[in-house]
Amino acid sequence: MGKITEEMVRHVAYLSRLEFNDEQIKNFTKQLNNILEYMDKLNELDTSNVEPTSHSVNITNVFREDRVEQPLSVEDALANAPEKEADCFKVPKIIHEY
Amino acid sequence: MNLAEMTAMQLKELLAKGQTSCREIMESVLDEINRREPEVQAFISIRDREELLAEAEAVDQRRQKGEAVGVLAGLPVAIKDNICTKGIPTTCASRMLANFVPPYEATIVERIRAADGIILGKTNMDEFAMGSSTENSAMKITRNPHNPEYVPGGTSGGSAAAVAANETILAIGSDTGGSIRQPAAFCGVVGMKPTYGRVSRYGLIAYGSSLDQIGTITKDVQDTALLLSVIAGHDPKDSTCINAEVPDYLQETKTTKPLRIGVPKEYFGPGLDEEVRKSVENAIELLKEDGHTLDSISLPHTEYAVPAYYIIACAEASSNLARYDGCQYGFRSPGDDNIIDMFTHTRTQGFGEEVKRRIMLGTYALSAGYYDAYYLKAARVRTLIARDFKAAFESYDLVLHPIAPTPAFKIGENIDDPLKMYLGDIYSVIANLVGIPAITVPCGWTSNHLPIGVQLAAKPLDEPTLLSAAYRLESLLHKSGLLTRP
Numbered sequence: 001m002g003k004i005t006e007e008m009v010r011h012v013a014y015l016s017r018l019e020f021n022d023e024q025i026k027n028f029t030k031q032l033n034n035i036l037e038y039m040d041k042l043n044e045l046d047t048s049n050v051e052p053t054s055h056s057v058n059i060t061n062v063f064r065e066d067r068v069e070q071p072l073s074v075e076d077a078l079a080n081a082p083e084k085e086a087d088c089f090k091v092p093k094i095i096h097e098y
Numbered sequence: 099m100n101l102a103e104m105t106a107m108q109l110k111e112l113l114a115k116g117q118t119s120c121r122e123i124m125e126s127v128l129d130e131i132n133r134r135e136p137e138v139q140a141f142i143s144i145r146d147r148e149e150l151l152a153e154a155e156a157v158d159q160r161r162q163k164g165e166a167v168g169v170l171a172g173l174p175v176a177i178k179d180n181i182c183t184k185g186i187p188t189t190c191a192s193r194m195l196a197n198f199v200p201p202y203e204a205t206i207v208e209r210i211r212a213a214d215g216i217i218l219g220k221t222n223m224d225e226f227a228m229g230s231s232t233e234n235s236a237m238k239i240t241r242n243p244h245n246p247e248y249v250p251g252g253t254s255g256g257s258a259a260a261v262a263a264n265e266t267i268l269a270i271g272s273d274t275g276g277s278i279r280q281p282a283a284f285c286g287v288v289g290m291k292p293t294y295g296r297v298s299r300y301g302l303i304a305y306g307s308s309l310d311q312i313g314t315i316t317k318d319v320q321d322t323a324l325l326l327s328v329i330a331g332h333d334p335k336d337s338t339c340i341n342a343e344v345p346d347y348l349q350e351t352k353t354t355k356p357l358r359i360g361v362p363k364e365y366f367g368p369g370l371d372e373e374v375r376k377s378v379e380n381a382i383e384l385l386k387e388d389g390h391t392l393d394s395i396s397l398p399h400t401e402y403a404v405p406a407y408y409i410i411a412c413a414e415a416s417s418n419l420a421r422y423d424g425c426q427y428g429f430r431s432p433g434d435d436n437i438i439d440m441f442t443h444t445r446t447q448g449f450g451e452e453v454k455r456r457i458m459l460g461t462y463a464l465s466a467g468y469y470d471a472y473y474l475k476a477a478r479v480r481t482l483i484a485r486d487f488k489a490a491f492e493s494y495d496l497v498l499h500p501i502a503p504t505p506a507f508k509i510g511e512n513i514d515d516p517l518k519m520y521l522g523d524i525y526s527v528i529a530n531l532v533g534i535p536a537i538t539v540p541c542g543w544t545s546n547h548l549p550i551g552v553q554l555a556a557k558p559l560d561e562p563t564l565l566s567a568a569y570r571l572e573s574l575l576h577k578s579g580l581l582t583r584p
Binding site: 018019031032047057064076093 | 198199201202293294308334338340399401405406423424425426427428430435437438441442458461462465472474475480481482516520558
């Protein structure tokens with residue numbers, strides 16, 4: 001694989017909703033390149049006919065009875081909220097006027 | 099010997115004979131905490147002394163009245179701080195969750211309480227269970243009880259150090275790539291990662307969901323069997339939890355039979371510390387003399403485990419940690435009037451450096467154009483690694499090898515070199531990639547008095563064979579004198 005550039009690191013930071021200063025971006029670019037270079041070792045293996053494993057135990061479609069149980073109370077669910085108002089989680093404006 | 103130094107099984111016997119009380123045990127453990135904790139720093143939070151003593155007394159009173167008590171009757175259990183405890187802060191050793199108080203209980207905590215175990219407190223760890231030394235905690239640095247200049251290992255470093263320093267009788271950890279077994283080995287105690295799905299993860303704060311497993315850290319193998327018997331079993335709240343009967347692990351531990359054990363040659367290559375090699379070879383000799391068959395075998399894809407593991411773990415982490423957005427719980431950066439800014443500032447200030455590094459790596463590995471080259475490739479290599487083991491288990495009951503290439507390293511020694519830190523996980527990540535149960539038992543000491551551990555791994559759900567072999571090895575090592583601290 002090609003090398004990861006500072007510009008790509010900035011884009012990945014944006015996707016991750018993380019912010020770094022110029023020096024941190026430089027540092028990350030160097031470290032990520034080192035790590036990714038090591039990970040390229042996997043390309044030594046031919047895996048074209050190998051199925052991927054996403055999970056080590058073969059469990060699919062786990063069902064249980066559809067029973068009404070006691071959910072968390074609104075009070076408990078909101079107890080850790082950074083900000084709340086009228087039984088709701090309060091967040092900054094999502095829709096802005098332009 | 100004071101009570102805090104004893105194993106859970108020894109204490110249960112004294113309690114059954116009326117030779118001690120749960121209150122006395124709790125007092126002894128709290129005394130050890132007062133004595134050792136200022137140096138070791140194993141706990142993030144410890145419950146109120148009076149509350150703990152009252153709970154211990156309540157168990158004593160029930161026993162005196164002749165009422166039935168649970169199998170953990172009044173014994174203190176330390177819980178890693180990434181497992182939710184209702185009403186007790188659960189921080190994941192992160193600024194992000196510094197003030198988080200779970201409104202619900204993890205299933206394993208419910209089970210421990212139902213067995214009359216007493217939750218002692220919450221132990222230190224690498225932030226969000228990412229690291230190999232517990233140095234990535236945003237809360238404090240835990241020190242190895244055998245030498246304070248050395249790390250206790252990680253990420254369950256607090257739980258391992260607490261058991262080794264007699265600051266608890268039993269402890270719970272979590273293991274995504276060796277996070278129970280490596281610190282247990284570094285601290286000279288027994289650590290077990292059960293089969294993926296054997297123990298419910300409901301209430302475990304997720305890191306790498308296809309790898310994470312809750313397990314035990316104890317003073318010996320019998321205590322491991324005891325604690326595993328309490329926490330194992332099906333849980334409808336965790337859809338990845340296997341619905342299979344739980345054997346009587348304590349009984350199984352005591353059965354002995356001649357075993358066929360494979361020793362993978364790839365685990366003894368360059369990079370393995372000489373003292374670790376020698377110590378593990380001693381364990382191999384003892385098992386041979388005891389009549390077991392030990393053969394050198396090959397697991398040819400071993401060298402690809404670390405790169406495959408870090409791609410998969412980081413990819414899963416990047417999506418699991420997307421939930422920390424400052425909306426419903428946890429830290430929120432104040433003062434933003436735009437929600438994207440709030441997300442970004444919250445995550446930038448709330449996460450530590452290693453967590454950010456793994457989110458970045460994982461996001462990159464999953465991003466458009468790179469998914470096939472990294473994530474999918476790693477998932478295919480995971481299949482090849484699993485096939486290696488499947489083949490080995492056709493001829494062998496168990497696989498034995500060192501758990502880490504070195505003993506504990508000095509605090510600060512590897513912290514600036516993330517790749518070097520990752521490579522230290524070379525022997526431990528495979529059990530998680532394959533989903534098999536694995537246990538480490540102490541097998542000797544280095545010349546500078548640090549413990550060395552050896553790992554045994556078994557087929558999925560074959561904890562009975564694993565525990566009986568580990569118990570046998572432990573007693574052989576005791577008899578040989580190799581476990582006597584130099």
